[in-house]
Amino acid sequence: MTVENEKQSAANVEHTLSSADKEAHDGTSAPQITPEMENKILRKMDIHLIPMLALLYLLAFLDRGNIGNAKIEGLLDDLHMTGQQYSWALTVFFFPYAAFELPSNLLLKKLRPSRWLPIIMLAWGIVMTLMGVVKNYQGLLATRFFLGVAEAGLYPGTAYYITLWYPRHRAQFRQALFFSAASIAGAFSGLLAYGIAKMDGVGGYAGWRWIFILEGLLTVLIAFVAPFGIHDSPETATFLTEKERQWVIHTMRSQSKVGGNALEDDDAQVKETTKFRTKYVKDALTDWQIYVGLFMYWGITCPLYGVSFFLPSIIKALGYTSSTAQLLTVPIYITAAVVAVASAWVSDRRRQRSPFILFFMSMIAIGFIICIASSGRGVPGVVYFGVFVAVVGIYPAFPGNVTWLSVNLAGDYKRAAGMAIHIGVGNLSGAMASNFYREQDAPKYILGHALELGFCVAGIIAAVILRLGYQRINKKRDQMDISRIDRVEAAKMGDRSPMFRYML
Structure with missing residues (x-):
């Protein structure tokens, strides 16, 4: 399918979804909504x-990554840890984090998001607070493990939650608004660590301990407020008028069975896409696009975690003090957040995903090439610029990657399972990236930069393969005769239906 045909098809979809004469699922006409409305x-x-979703993820990413700030404030010396033990403390987080994402997403589908998300938030806030009072390496290892258990359901859960509210051609901007909280967390982490570290000695605790304790207590506090700021579904959203609620419900159901194609739907077809079947989970586990997408995901998240855990150390190794290194992380993350939101807005407007993902992944690669070429040459400003370019590529690429896969998975449970597998297994990249930047490689960190570059190049290749695969399948389906296909049976097929078209 050509870009022009895809845009025309998308325009037809938008017109069809808002037309007044289309049958809604309850038998009533869909509310007539103007573009302004x-x-x-x-x-x-x-x-x-x-805002509430972004706040939750900001705190999650803050609590996950603040160990990098604590490291340069004396964590290793006080707990008598080696650089290798620090890497293991980072690594152990990701094994339970990956393992518990799929069951958590299926639970989210069964339970109320306004209850499940705050519960897991409360759990990781308590663990985070306890991390501030550990006495040795074993204690830190245990708390990092349980932090992974508690945080596992948040990102895939909230990313999936957004797909229940917004049409697929509107989703990336909202995913970017939500995910930009991660880059803001990186900025806040440096600022907070700079301020909290000044509490060194208060209550007999070192400054790095107060980083964990205060940020953990903040998470616990927000967890008690969160149930009042999370709305379970469009059907129960009190902030929408009846007409607005019906339009949202109608729009989301209309796209659920064929990925947004302008086709008539009915109750039976909608029920097939939202009813739990073990088959949908199996379909997700055997779907080729998820596994090709994993390499693309690793090409983004290996650099993401490498930077989030080691950026203060990388900058400090350039010759800056700990305080200056904390502060120099701030402009990098703020710029990344702005670029992520702006690029997502353009991506939604163009109804294209892969061109933007490939562009920003190329930026990641260029950034690490600059770091490798300039390390050890007495030009710390150039190395800093290379890291800057890489991070500004990472944060726009990530929500584009997650959104691209999510809009190409049809059926509520398959999407929930598929996103959990994609994000869960994909986050094993954190376990790998935790060991890329070794103490003995400072201050050049050539090995770490080279590994990040290698994963990024592999991710770019995977993204190209994924787009070509989607194009081939779309073209094949365009030539199929679908006039005799039963719509309920097609709905059971999800994105494997001849009626479904992959977004490029």
């Missing part, structure tokens, strides 16, 4: 949904 509804959802 549609934008008003989306803004209303943005205001009521995204």
Whole structure:
């Protein structure tokens, strides 16, 4: 399918979804919504949904990555740890984190998001606080493990939650708003660590301990507020009027069975896409696109975790003090957040995913090439610039990658399972990246930069393969006769239906 045909098809979809004469699932006509009213509804959802989700993820990423700030404030010396033990403390987080994401996403589908997400948030806040009072390496290892257990369900859960509210051609901007909290967390982490470290000696605790304790207590506090800021579904959203609620429900159901194609739907077809079947989980486990997408995911998240855990150390190794290194992380993350949101807005407007992902992954590769070429040559500013370029590529590429896969998985349970597998197994990259930047490689860190570059190049190749595969399948389906296909049976097939078209 050509870009022009895809855009025309998308335009037809949008027109069909908002037309007044289309049958809704309850037998009533869909509310007639003008483009201005549609934008008003989306803004209303943005205001009521995204801030709390972003805050939750900000705190999760803050609590996950603040160990990098604690490291340069004396963590290793006080706990008598080696650089290799520090790497293992980072690594152990990701094994339970990957293992528990799929069951957590299936539980989220069964339970109320306004209850499940705050519960896991409370759990990791308690673990984070306890990390501030550990006495040795074994204690740190145990708390990092249980932090992985508790945080496992948050990102895949909230990423999936967004797909229940927004049409697929509107989703990346919201994913970027939500995920930009991670880059803001990186900025806050440096600022907070700079300030909290000044509490060194208060209450008999070292400054790095207060980083864990205060940030953990903040998470616990927000966990008690979160249930009041999370709305379970469009059907129960009190901030929407009846007409607005019906439009959102109608729009999401209309795209659920064929990925947004402008086709008539019915109750039976919708029920097939939202009913739990073991088959949908098996379909996700055997779907080729998830496994090709994993290499693309690793090409982004290996650099993501490498930077989040070691950026303060990398900058400090350039010759800066600990305090200056903490502060120099801030402009990098702030710029990355702005670029991520702006690029996602353009991506939604163009209804294209892969061109933007490939562009920003190329930026990641260029950034690490600059780091490798300039390390050890007495030009710390150039190395810093290389890291800057890499991070500004990472944060826009990540939500594009997650959104691209999510909009190409049809059926609620398959999407929930597929996203959990993609993100869960994909986050094993954190276990790998935790060992890329070794103490003995400072200050050049050539091995770490080279490994990040290698994963990024592999991810670029995977993204190209994924796009070519989607194009081939779309073209094949365009030539198929679907006039005799039963729509309920097609709905059971999800994105494998001849009616489904992959977004490029």
